[in-house]
Amino acid sequence: PQTIYLKDYTPFGWRVESVYLTFRLAASATRVLSKIRFAPNPDAPDQRFFLHGENLDPISTRIDGSETTPRAVAGGIELDVPDAPFTFEAEVEINPAANTALEGLYMSNGMYCTQCEAEGFRKITWYPDRPDVMAPFSVRIEGSEPVMLSNGNPGASGDGFADWHDPWPKPAYLFALVAGDLVTHPDSFTTASGKQVELNVWVRPGDEGKCAFGMEALKKSMAWDEATYGREYDLDVFNIVAVDDFNMGAMENKGLNIFNSSCVLASPETSTDANFERIEAIIAHEYFHNWTGNRITCRDWFQLCLKEGLTVFRDAQFTADMRSAPVKRIEDVIMLRGRQFREDNGPLAHPVRPDSFVEINNFYTATVYEKGAELIGMLKTLVGHDAYYRALDLYFDRHDGDAATIEDWLTVFEDATGRDLSQFKRWYDQAGTPRLSVTDDFKDGTYILNIKQETPATPGQTRKAPRIIPIAVGLLNPNGDEVQPTTILEMTEAEQSFTFEGLASKPVPSILRDFSAPVILEHEVSNATRAFLLAHDTDPFNRWQAGRDLALDTLLNMIRDGAVPGTDYLDALHTLIRDDTQDPAFRALALGLPSQDELAQMLHDHCETPDPQAIWEALETLKQVRAEAYQDTATRLYARYQVTEPFAPTAEQSAARSLANAAMSMLNRLDGGALAQKQFDDADNMTQQLAALSALIAADKGETAVARFYQQWRHDRLVIDKWFSAQIVHARPEDAAAIAKTLTQHPDFTMKNPNRFRATLGALAMSGAGFHHASGDGYDLLADWLIKLDPLNPQTTARMCTAFETWKRYDTDRQAKIETQLHRILAAPDLSRDTTEMITRILG
Numbered sequence: 100p101q102t103i104y105l106k107d108y109t110p111f112g113w114r115v116e117s118v119y120l121t122f123r124l125a126a127s128a129t130r131v132l133s134k135i136r137f138a139p140n141p142d143a144p145d146q147r148f149f150l151h152g153e154n155l156d157p158i159s160t161r162i163d164g165s166e167t168t169p170r171a172v173a174g175g176i177e178l179d180v181p182d183a184p185f186t187f188e189a190e191v192e193i194n195p196a197a198n199t200a201l202e203g204l205y206m207s208n209g210m211y212c213t214q215c216e217a218e219g220f221r222k223i224t225w226y227p228d229r230p231d232v233m234a235p236f237s238v239r240i241e242g243s244e245p246v247m248l249s250n251g252n253p254g255a256s257g258d259g260f261a262d263w264h265d266p267w268p269k270p271a272y273l274f275a276l277v278a279g280d281l282v283t284h285p286d287s288f289t290t291a292s293g294k295q296v297e298l299n300v301w302v303r304p305g306d307e308g309k310c311a312f313g314m315e316a317l318k319k320s321m322a323w324d325e326a327t328y329g330r331e332y333d334l335d336v337f338n339i340v341a342v343d344d345f346n347m348g349a350m351e352n353k354g355l356n357i358f359n360s361s362c363v364l365a366s367p368e369t370s371t372d373a374n375f376e377r378i379e380a381i382i383a384h385e386y387f388h389n390w391t392g393n394r395i396t397c398r399d400w401f402q403l404c405l406k407e408g409l410t411v412f413r414d415a416q417f418t419a420d421m422r423s424a425p426v427k428r429i430e431d432v433i434m435l436r437g438r439q440f441r442e443d444n445g446p447l448a449h450p451v452r453p454d455s456f457v458e459i460n461n462f463y464t465a466t467v468y469e470k471g472a473e474l475i476g477m478l479k480t481l482v483g484h485d486a487y488y489r490a491l492d493l494y495f496d497r498h499d500g501d502a503a504t505i506e507d508w509l510t511v512f513e514d515a516t517g518r519d520l521s522q523f524k525r526w527y528d529q530a531g532t533p534r535l536s537v538t539d540d541f542k543d544g545t546y547i548l549n550i551k552q553e554t555p556a557t558p559g560q561t562r563k564a565p566r567i568i569p570i571a572v573g574l575l576n577p578n579g580d581e582v583q584p585t586t587i588l589e590m591t592e593a594e595q596s597f598t599f600e601g602l603a604s605k606p607v608p609s610i611l612r613d614f615s616a617p618v619i620l621e622h623e624v625s626n627a628t629r630a631f632l633l634a635h636d637t638d639p640f641n642r643w644q645a646g647r648d649l650a651l652d653t654l655l656n657m658i659r660d661g662a663v664p665g666t667d668y669l670d671a672l673h674t675l676i677r678d679d680t681q682d683p684a685f686r687a688l689a690l691g692l693p694s695q696d697e698l699a700q701m702l703h704d705h706c707e708t709p710d711p712q713a714i715w716e717a718l719e720t721l722k723q724v725r726a727e728a729y730q731d732t733a734t735r736l737y738a739r740y741q742v743t744e745p746f747a748p749t750a751e752q753s754a755a756r757s758l759a760n761a762a763m764s765m766l767n768r769l770d771g772g773a774l775a776q777k778q779f780d781d782a783d784n785m786t787q788q789l790a791a792l793s794a795l796i797a798a799d800k801g802e803t804a805v806a807r808f809y810q811q812w813r814h815d816r817l818v819i820d821k822w823f824s825a826q827i828v829h830a831r832p833e834d835a836a837a838i839a840k841t842l843t844q845h846p847d848f849t850m851k852n853p854n855r856f857r858a859t860l861g862a863l864a865m866s867g868a869g870f871h872h873a874s875g876d877g878y879d880l881l882a883d884w885l886i887k888l889d890p891l892n893p894q895t896t897a898r899m900c901t902a903f904e905t906w907k908r909y910d911t912d913r914q915a916k917i918e919t920q921l922h923r924i925l926a927a928p929d930l931s932r933d934t935t936e937m938i939t940r941i942l943g
């Protein structure tokens with residue numbers, strides 16, 4: 100397969116002035132008629148006229164009205180065209196019913212729908228399918244579907260047709276079409292300038308009751324983007340559609356966002372608090388793309404983080420404003436470490452702006468999204484709040500309607516603030532997570548922090564230059580009073596010292612407050628100091644981090660030499676969770692433990708070989724010890740934090756439920772499952788029901804509840820996804836692969852639905868010791884299914900290959916077993932480009 104390089108970018112030789120598309124819908128033979136006006140692009144080098152196209156059955160092609168036969172070339176067609184503006188017309192036939200890849204135009208439960216990002220439009224018709232070619236689209240849909248939607252504003256419609264016109268020039272990846280038997284949950288929004296916008300959440304009949312929350316989230320997002328970034332919506336309608344078969348979470352098509360139904364449908368009975376929070380965030384994210392992604396798009400796919408990093412940053416700001424800022428930050432850092440650090444420290448590591456790819460769909464990664472968002476956060480920290488919003492205003496002014504680059508983005512910040520950001524740019528170009536090692540000195544009232552930064556080599560990048568790192572630091576005196584409020588140290592050298600004068604005694608530093616940079620902090624700190632910070636730090640993130648470090652230290656000692664958990668950890672945590680003046684959400688987070696994968700990564704970072712079974716056992720032991728030590732507190736917290744008001748998906752109620760459920764899972768270890776069973780029987784919402792089900796499964800007492808849950812929810816596909824995954828994630832390690840295998844034989848299992856596939860095989864891949872069980876059965880089962888799925892759906896297959904990205908951490912026996920599976924996958928006949936690239940990179 101061909102590798103595409105950033106350095107090879109050249110603009111397209113023509114501009115597209117207008118696009119007219121007609122769709123004659125038929126499930127297995129849809130006709131697409133296109134009429135596209137091209138004009139030579141004076142800013143582009145001479146080139147052959149090339150249009151992308153894949154799996155298109157050509158019917159006819161015309162240039163300025165005359166029939167012509169295009170030359171078929173790799174990935175599309177070439178034509179001889181006039182050296183002046185001309186009209187290209189084509190008719191092609193495509194087969195949506197046969198499209199199992201869920202890219203291009205496909206069918207989901209009898210409904211037509213599209214997914215074009217990144218390069219799916221070429222499966223619909225001939226087109227320069229690249230983000231820097233932007234044009235206004237007019238679309239006519241002909242068919243008998245009751246609802247037929249496309250981008251922009253509705254035009255004429257009547258028996259068997261519907262017209263749409265999108266006045267905003269857009270790249271083809273933002274094109275969308277939906278047609279089917281849909282019902283709407285309607286509403287409206289009046290923008291700051293008084294424009295009335297019609298809003299719809301379109302769903303399949305039967306799902307009407309699950310739309311209200313998403314609609315509220317949309318309206319909050321619209322108001323927030325006006326208040327925070329001064330960005331108004333720019334069309335007469337905004338449509339959201341829920342689709343069951345979807346490769347990812349959602350898609351920001353102009354005026355017609357398409358959502359995986361799991362990321363928009365919500366009700367208290369069927370969705371957990373975590374689901375509600377995620378749905379609110381994804382709706383916001385897709386909506387925010389209207390400005391950061393659609394109005395300003397990317398010049399090429401290497402610039403993906405320009406829209407994704409910024410939009411993730413914006414949705415995180417939104418959630419922090421709607422809910423609790425510290426809780427959101429802690430959740431995001433847990434996610435970043437769990438997914439992005441893992442990626443950055445393995446064979447798939449790549450810069451936030453990659454410089455080459457084979458298949459761009461493989462680069463919608465935690466690095467581009469989550470680390471990309473951290474980069475925006477660091478920029479904001481470095482330039483300050485006011486300058487950040489000044490720069491954003493300039494960005495929208497200067498680049499509205501553009502397909503922009505990271506250089507454009509940074510230039511805006513340089514122009515708005517006068518700062519030189521050339522060193523900052525390294526964050527976009529260098530892969531790998533920097534490690535900061537810290538030592539300190541105190542003498543005569545002066546405190547010195549000595550900090551060293553180092554980034555390990557990553558594939559294709561052996562040497563790393565020092566980056567600018569904003570390190571937020573505060574100092575506490577031994578009484579726990581803050582003597583130095585948060586200040587930002589700007590580290591620019593490989594090694595640097597920072598001085599604080601006039602201190603009465605040696606302070607306790609609180610370093611990397613609010614996780615001010617995506618780095619690994621190495622600082623020798625005693626457990627007593629960690630307990631002190633957990634009790635006294637004014638920065639909520641670092642308080643949580645102190646507790647997390649205590650837990651990590653405890654667990655690593657348990658894993659390494661079977662040590663028993665120390666009282667320093669148990670007492671400090673107990674003091675916190677007992678304290679009802681503290682936010683219950685914070686206490687629940689403090690009770691959370693590092694994942695098996697994070698512990699494995701830690702050991703690997705310390706040049707030790709992680710034993711997945713030993714990690715699982717240490718976590719189990721620690722949970723048991725905590726349950727016994729905190730029994731009385733857990734009993735009290737469980738009662739104290741029961742929510743008695745009717746269910747509402749608010750941050751407050753969710754906080755109470757998460758602490759009560761943490762207490763329940765402790766008590767579950769002591770009472771043989773009695774309390775969990777009672778909670779399961781009484782639950783009137785999914786948060787309570789699923790927590791109880793999970794606890795029962797983990798305690799090996801789940802048989803009845805598993806059966807009852809299925810009977811209760813067999814009609815609801817999203818709840819049944821939870822049923823599939825809970826049984827695997829909470830299984831004992833020696834059973835996980837067998838349970839997953841049995842579930843793949845369940846009549847409700849289908850590999851055609853990505854949600855169900857992820858709920859089963861994805862759950863296995865995330866089950867830690869279950870996946871990594873010494874038998875190798877987990878590896879074998881996953882490989883079997885990846886091989887089966889690849890011919891149908893390369894994107895979801897390739898994504899799930901990341902389960903194997905950590906293979907070099909493990910012992911030689913596990914490595915050999917995984918390597919065998921990787922080669923087995925690679926040897927599968929006609930393996931997709933997506934999966935081939937992933938496996939090749941993982942093998943290294």
Ligand code: B3K
Pocket residue numbers: 216217347349350351384385388407460463
């Ligand atoms: N932009 C889409 C992701 C498209 C993924 C293509 N493989 C959703 C989002 O980030 O908002």
Ligand code: ZN
Pocket residue numbers: 384388406407410
């Ligand atoms: Zn996005």
